[in-house]
Each structure stands twice: as C-alpha cells, then as structure tokens.
Amino acid sequence: MHTELLSIFSKSKPQSKKKKKRNSSLHLQSHSSSKQKKTLIMQPCSREMQAMNSLLNPTQQIPLQDLHINGNRHQHQQIHVPSSSQFQYPTPTSTTHHDDSFLEQILSSTTSFPWSDETGPPNPEDNNNAGFNYDEMVLASKLRQHQINGGAAANPFSAMKMMLMMQQQQQQQQMMLAGRPTVASAAAGGGITTNHQGGEGSMQALYNVFGDGSLHGTMQAKSFVGANSATEMTQSQGSGPTAGEAVTAPEKPKQRVRARRGQATDPHSIAERLRRVRIAERMKALQELVPNANKTDKASMLDEIIDYVKFLQLQVKVLSMSRLGGAAAVAPLVSEGGGDCIQTSANGGSHPRNSNGDQTPSGNDRLTMTEHQVAKLMEEDMGSAMQYLQEKGLCLMPISLATAISSATSRSRNPMINHENPTNGSHLLIQSSGGDGPSSPSMSVLTVQSATMGNGGLEGGAASVSKP
Amino acid sequence: MDSQHLNPSSLKSRFTARFLRALIKINAQKPISSSSPRDIFQRYQRIKVAADKSMAYSVRSRRTWSRATLWKLRSRSRRRLASSGRRSSIKTRTTTTTTTTTTSTNHRAAIVEKTSHEKENKEDHVGLAVQAEELRELVPGGESMDLCNLLDETAHYIKCLTTQVQVMKKIANLYSLE
Numbered sequence A: 001m002h003t004e005l006l007s008i009f010s011k012s013k014p015q016s017k018k019k020k021k022r023n024s025s026l027h028l029q030s031h032s033s034s035k036q037k038k039t040l041i042m043q044p045c046s047r048e049m050q051a052m053n054s055l056l057n058p059t060q061q062i063p064l065q066d067l068h069i070n071g072n073r074h075q076h077q078q079i080h081v082p083s084s085s086q087f088q089y090p091t092p093t094s095t096t097h098h099d100d101s102f103l104e105q106i107l108s109s110t111t112s113f114p115w116s117d118e119t120g121p122p123n124p125e126d127n128n129n130a131g132f133n134y135d136e137m138v139l140a141s142k143l144r145q146h147q148i149n150g151g152a153a154a155n156p157f158s159a160m161k162m163m164l165m166m167q168q169q170q171q172q173q174q175m176m177l178a179g180r181p182t183v184a185s186a187a188a189g190g191g192i193t194t195n196h197q198g199g200e201g202s203m204q205a206l207y208n209v210f211g212d213g214s215l216h217g218t219m220q221a222k223s224f225v226g227a228n229s230a231t232e233m234t235q236s237q238g239s240g241p242t243a244g245e246a247v248t249a250p251e252k253p254k255q256r257v258r259a260r261r262g263q264a265t266d267p268h269s270i271a272e273r274l275r276r277v278r279i280a281e282r283m284k285a286l287q288e289l290v291p292n293a294n295k296t297d298k299a300s301m302l303d304e305i306i307d308y309v310k311f312l313q314l315q316v317k318v319l320s321m322s323r324l325g326g327a328a329a330v331a332p333l334v335s336e337g338g339g340d341c342i343q344t345s346a347n348g349g350s351h352p353r354n355s356n357g358d359q360t361p362s363g364n365d366r367l368t369m370t371e372h373q374v375a376k377l378m379e380e381d382m383g384s385a386m387q388y389l390q391e392k393g394l395c396l397m398p399i400s401l402a403t404a405i406s407s408a409t410s411r412s413r414n415p416m417i418n419h420e421n422p423t424n425g426s427h428l429l430i431q432s433s434g435g436d437g438p439s440s441p442s443m444s445v446l447t448v449q450s451a452t453m454g455n456g457g458l459e460g461g462a463a464s465v466s467k468p
Numbered sequence B: 001m002d003s004q005h006l007n008p009s010s011l012k013s014r015f016t017a018r019f020l021r022a023l024i025k026i027n028a029q030k031p032i033s034s035s036s037p038r039d040i041f042q043r044y045q046r047i048k049v050a051a052d053k054s055m056a057y058s059v060r061s062r063r064t065w066s067r068a069t070l071w072k073l074r075s076r077s078r079r080r081l082a083s084s085g086r087r088s089s090i091k092t093r094t095t096t097t098t099t100t101t102t103t104s105t106n107h108r109a110a111i112v113e114k115t116s117h118e119k120e121n122k123e124d125h126v127g128l129a130v131q132a133e134e135l136r137e138l139v140p141g142g143e144s145m146d147l148c149n150l151l152d153e154t155a156h157y158i159k160c161l162t163t164q165v166q167v168m169k170k171i172a173n174l175y176s177l178e
Helices: A012-017 A047-056 A093-109 A129-148 A156-178 A198-212 A219-237 A267-289 A298-322 A363-380 A382-392 A399-410 A449-454 B011-029 B037-059 B064-084 B087-121 B129-138 B147-177
Strands: A394-397 A415-417 A427-431 A443-447 A463-467
Touching: A267 A298, A267 B147, A298 B037, A298 B129, A298 B147, B011 B037, B011 B147, B037 B064, B037 B147, B064 B147, B129 B147
Parallel strands: A415 A443, A427 A463
Antiparallel strands: A394 A427, A443 A463
C-alpha cells in the first residue's frame, strides 16, 4: 500500500519556483522521481503547509512519514532520508515508533489539516542550505524532543505549531532564496496574526510560534535558530529583526497572554492588563443590571451603580415599613441624605394603601415631610433626590401638566387639590402607585411652597405633590 | 402571581418562602394593633431584618456579602441577647460562632490592611478609588475585597436586591388588597 504522504514532503525547489501567492490551495505535485508517493488534492491550505512539506520532505521523513490522512502505519522505511549529509537526524527506531503513534494522534485529531503528500529527493540547495538544514534539524530535534516528552496526546496543537514553525522556517528560507518579500503570514494554522513584511515578520512569527507552543526546554535552541535566521535575514534582506518582540497571541491554547508589539512582556504589566480586562468584563455585566446604564465612562458608571444600590436598599427599607399587616399606614422618611426623621403616623387603618403609602386623609403632613426631605436632598444631590422620589413612587413634573391632570380627574374623583401660586417654574411631584397594584382613585395635590420658600436657591421652583 | 415562581429552587422562590415564614412568625409574635411609633418602628426593624436575613439565607454562604450579612445579624442578635441577660443562649451560640467570627475578623483586618496597601501601591485605577470606597461601604462585606471581586459581589447583590424588592412589593400589594 502506498503511503499517502502529506504535502509536507513536497519538494522545496519546485515550490520555491512557484509563486506562493498564486494560489491558496495546494496543488498536487507529481514528481516522476517519487514513484512511491501518491499525490492528493488538498484542501485550501496555506503556503506554510507547502513550505512545511518542502521543509520536512528532505529532512525528516522518518518521524513524519506517518503524516497521512488514513494513518497508515507501514511506511516507516518507504521514505528514505534523502541525503544524510544534509540532515543529521539521529532517529533511533524507538523514537520512530513514538513518532508514529504521536503523529497518528495528531492526524486523527486534526483532520482539518490535510496534507498533500509529496516527496522527492532532497534538493541540493544553494548556499543557504547549510543554515537551512541546521535550522530544520534543530526544529526537528525539537519536535522529536517534544514527542518524546510525551506531550503527544496532550497537546497536538503544540505539535502542529512545531510543524508550522518548521513551515515558517522553511518559508523564510524560501523567501530568502527567492528574495521575495513575501508576507510571512505565519499563521496559517496557529492563527497567529502577524502581517509584517519580510524577514522581520517572519522572524517574529517564528518567535511567536516558538513562544506559544509549549516548548519547554527548547529555549536555547530557539535562540540558536533565532540567531541563525537572524543572520540569514540580515544577509538576505538587511532587516534587523527585533529579537524579543512578541506578537499577539493565538487564541487556541491561551496559556498566557502576550503583550502587544512594543510593550514589554513584563509579568506585572501583563497581570495588570489581565486585571483591567476582568474589571471591564464585570463592569459590562453590571451595566446590564443597572438601569440607565448608558454611560461609557467608568467613573460615571460606578456612580450609577452606587446610586442604584442605595436606591434598592432604601426601597427595601420602605417596603418593610409598609408591610405591617396593612393596618398602619406608615410613611417612614428614612433618607440617607437628609436623614433624621422617621415619621410614622398610624392612620388607624382607614384604607391600606399600596407600598408607598402616602395616605390622603392626613396626608398633608406626610407629604409636607416628603417635600421637605426632597428639597433637602435636592440641595445636596439631585441624583439621590430623584431616587428618593422614585422609591416613594413620586416624580417631578411641570405644574401645568399636573393641573391639567388633576382637573381632568378631579371631576370624577375626590379632589383634594390645593393650589398655590408657584413662584417660578414648574415642577410637580406626582406619585404613582408604585407601578403595580390597585390604587386609590383619589388625587391630591399639594404644593411645596414651604420648600421653595425655605430654600431660595432651589431650582425646581414650585413643586407640588400629587397623588393619583 | 404565584404562578411566576415556576422554578422551585430559584433564588426568588427560596427567598419568598423564607420571608413569608418569617413574616408569619412576626405577625404571630406581636399583635398588629400596637400603634405606638416605637412599636411600629420595632416591627419595621424586625421585618427588615427578616427580609435581609431570608435573602442572605437563600444565598447561603456562597457569596461574601451574604456571609457578612449573616454574620452581622447574628452578632447583633447576640449582643441584644447579651444585653437582655439571656446568657445561656449566648453561650451556645458563641461556641459555634466564635471561630467563624474570630477568623472572619482577623481575616478581614488582614485583608483590609492589604487592600489599603495595594491601593496605595497600585495606582492604575486612579479616580475610581473614591467610588470603590463608597461601594465597599454599601455592599455588606465589601471592605475586604479588591475592585474585581467587589464588582462581582455588587452584581450579585444587585440581583438579589431586585428580587427582594419585587417580592416585597407583591406581598405589600397583597396586604393592601384587604
């Protein structure tokens, strides 16, 4: 049976000749030299796949020989190592077995990475070959080491990343060869998003991949590779890669967050950024809970939240006051702002009102108290004043409107309308029935003349309290 | 109105059950006819405590604020009992709760120090320290948390408060229908 080798093993030379930008899908490449291998039509795979093919084809075929879709196991020796001179890959047979299973696992888990199979004799590269192969060797050894470390089943992704790394390396090499400033869009499978031009980008991509795959203990090799590629890069393209720069992390195994380009990968800054992100998330969640959450500023949002919590606590207090078996109509005026009076008037249970019970018969006193409180609150903080009103089921409205309403309803209802000439302005306090439940149809309007008189600077002018 | 409590184990239904039970108990204890302001105030206090307590109980100890509320209420009741001279019950209670109180106070003291230290050192949220302080005062048990957890607790606390207010409103309406 014939191995269906993946496109990793495609030749480097023909690929280098092809423009990578030409097509996004890997083509089958049938090489006359490779009789053993079949070629498959591949899915739209990135060029890195091709690169990887070419990379891996000449170099390490033993561990990757089983990179096929079907997972054939028999092809240990079918792919011969092209030329041992180029590639010193000391793979003992024991490791090949490791590799087989490991790679099979990879392949079975990631069937979305279809590899076209492509082999060919290793192409005697030009002068870059030495470093090229050295890098490959390093990468291959890393892969092997990774496999040996038993990380196979645990993280096929890192293995994929290693392969991608090799791809990228290959691509870099090829770019160097071709002298084309192609975009090393590293990211094919790993989702690494770099869009840098030329060697710098690929260098970063390389570093990125190195960093993201959990390559423990391969750091020295990385630096080696980095140095190599760096020198080669500078040779070929004269761009100085910035060592140590990091790029944004891929999403998949997000083991740690990398800093943006230009920032230090300082653990403190990372931790702080993480903290900020979490706080932002929580603020967003709070925004949904709190009404009037259209503030974008964090500080004002916090203010809103604080006010809302105060309001809710006040509501609980008021509600617990009013639920006294319906007998006593209690209108406690416990307010934080003005906060001194708890006025309880037992009305003998004439008619138990709703929770925000301001009773009509002797309501004048209470309403005056309310108004006093409101005026006091308004002086200090408009927000809490509004909320105080809100919890009592009151609202401010222009007197003209209130008079209109009261006159409209006073015909059918029990009017207790006291009008006084407002000095200025136009606001009324109108009490709703708390938004639910039955409410008495009577209406009473009271003006807060005293409040306005008392507080000269009060902006709300004449406020009158009316109750539906 | 009762059909809304479809989920028997939701926060709302748990709270409602407990609160109603507490209300019944309160109504049974004291006659409603007392109309002196002091009595009324007392009753109000009891009801409010019952409401907060039942809410905190419904949340168990899963949240810092509920733990703090329960702890506060228990210590307050213990103090009240101490003042009224019922030592035996205090003793039984203190044995069970001393450990928790001491640990919580120590823990809290330590954390307050730590957070104040942190606040001085970490100045990444410069202008929000004031509001964070205020929030800490509002949310029970909020003194011992950093901003991140504080916001979390606040979210849950707001949710519970809204539930509480809803249920209490409905009960009040029921009462007012009579």
